[in-house]
Amino acid sequence: MIHLNLLRKQRLLVGSSLALIIITIVIGMGIGYSSVSFDRLIPTLLGHGTFKEEFVLFSVRLPRIIITLLAGMGLALSGAILQGITRNDLADPGIIGINSGAGVAIAVFFLFFPVKAGSFVYMLPLVAFLGAIITACLIYVLAYSRKAGLHPVRLVLIGVGFSLALSGVMIVVISSAERVKVDFIAKWLAGNIWGTDWPFIWAILPWLAILIPFTLYKAHRLNLLVLGEPVAIGVGVSVEKERIVLLLTAVALAASAVSVTGGIAFIGLMAPHIAKALVGPRNQLFIPIAILLGGWLLLLADTIGRNVIDPDGIPAGIMVSLIGAPYFMYLLLKK
Template sequence: MIHPSLLKKQKVILLVLATLMIITITVSLGVGHSSLTFDRMIPTILGQGSFKEEFVLFSVRLPRIIVTLLAGMALALSGAILQGITRNDLADPGIIGINAGAGVGVAVFYLFFPIKEGLFVYLLPVAAFVAALCTAIAIYLFSYSKKSGLEPIRLVLTGVGFSLALSGVMILLFSSVDHFQVDFIAKWLAGNIWGSDWPFILAILPWLILLIPFALYKANRLNILGLSESVAIGVGIAIEKERITLLLAAVALAASAVSVTGGIAFIGLMAPHIAKSLVGPRNQLFLPIAVLMGGWLLVLADTIGRNLVDPDGIPTGIMVALIGAPYFMYLLLKKS
């Protein structure tokens, strides 16, 4: 049973995060090359703005913000699940190579499978998922030992190795395509939010609608898997079955996110850690906070990045890495 004071604390933190998210989204809607003054925002939302105001709000900024928000939520939840099933606080879909696998899938699909534009948007997360799943299975197999089971440190090292190898595959792909296609993949690798249109929201949203409730439903199983294998076996949990099911969910979340935002790491590392530091390690408490935290962090990074440097700004993935890389080093030193 969760203590009522912790539940109350969780609700307060969720309310604070929701407020911060609304403030950040409002600022993000108003700032940019074509500024939209805050006194004109509500009339424009209500359909009383000029053509320019409505175009900037509904065709440029709002879909990008929603895509970024949903992707941040997906990456945060993916990281939380991976940390739970591997019992490794350093697990993150970007660090352990899952995002890189999804990237190769996106690149191959984009370059060699000409699909109608309408279908391309919806099939892209599927292609990313298949490639990321193959990568995750390979990493899992290389990290697993018959004697000691899944080894957390080995998982991170194997994932980093796969990430580097897949980056080499991307370079090989670069050498076989024209300049326009290379430019697209380079932007994707930098984490430049490219899927900034309404169809991309419809492409990523179903994955979240299905998998967020699923993860919350499995929260207690994640609690037990985070303890030890002997405890999990003692309470009657089929460890490998649960791990594989949850791994599929984590891979699907990460793949759906990076297929529309590009290669973004560290959100899945930072958001769960911050959430745990606020309310403790019980998944029922910190998962909802981690989801909101991930969405807010990515929207904040995107807002700062696209307005920091003219003319195109700094890619969101680089902005996140500037914050996340030192945080990763801190966690690494803390665990050593």
């Protein structure tokens, strides 16, 4: 049973996280290369703005803000699941190679399988999922031992190796491509938010709408997996079945996110850690906070990055890495 004070603290933190997101969204809507003054935001949202204000807000700013928020949520939840099923605090879809697998699949699809623009948007998450799941399965098989089960440290090391190897594959794949297509892949690798239109929101939203409630439903099973295989087996949990289902969920979340935002790492590492530090390790408590913090962190990174240098700014992936890489090194040394 969860203590009442802890539940109150969690609700307060959820409210605070939502407030941070709203404040960042308002700031993001009001600043940029073509700014909309803050006193004009509400009239424009209500349909009383000028053509320029409505174009900037509804065609440029809002789609990017919503995409960034949703992608950050997906990456944070993916990281939380991976850390649970592997019992490894360093697990993150960007660090252990899942994002790289999705990136190679997207690069091959983009370069060699031209499709109509309308269907391209909605096929991207599926293509990314296919590449990511193949990579995740290979990493899982190589890190698993019949005697010792899944080895957490080996999984991270193999994942980092896969990430580096797949980056090399990406370079080989794009080496003979056209200049325009190479530019797109280069921006994707840097974590540049490129899916900045409303169709991309409809492409990622169904994945999150299904997988977030499903993960919360599985939170109790995830708690048991974190305690270790003997405990989980002792209470009747089918460990391998639950791991595979949750691994597929984590891969789907990460793939749907990076398919529209590019290769972004460390969100799935930082957000769950911060949430656990605030409310403890119970998945029912920290996962909602981690989801909101993940969305806020990526939104904040993109808002700062796109306003640092005009007109293109710094990719969100680089901004996140400036914070995430030292944090990863800190955890690596600590653990």
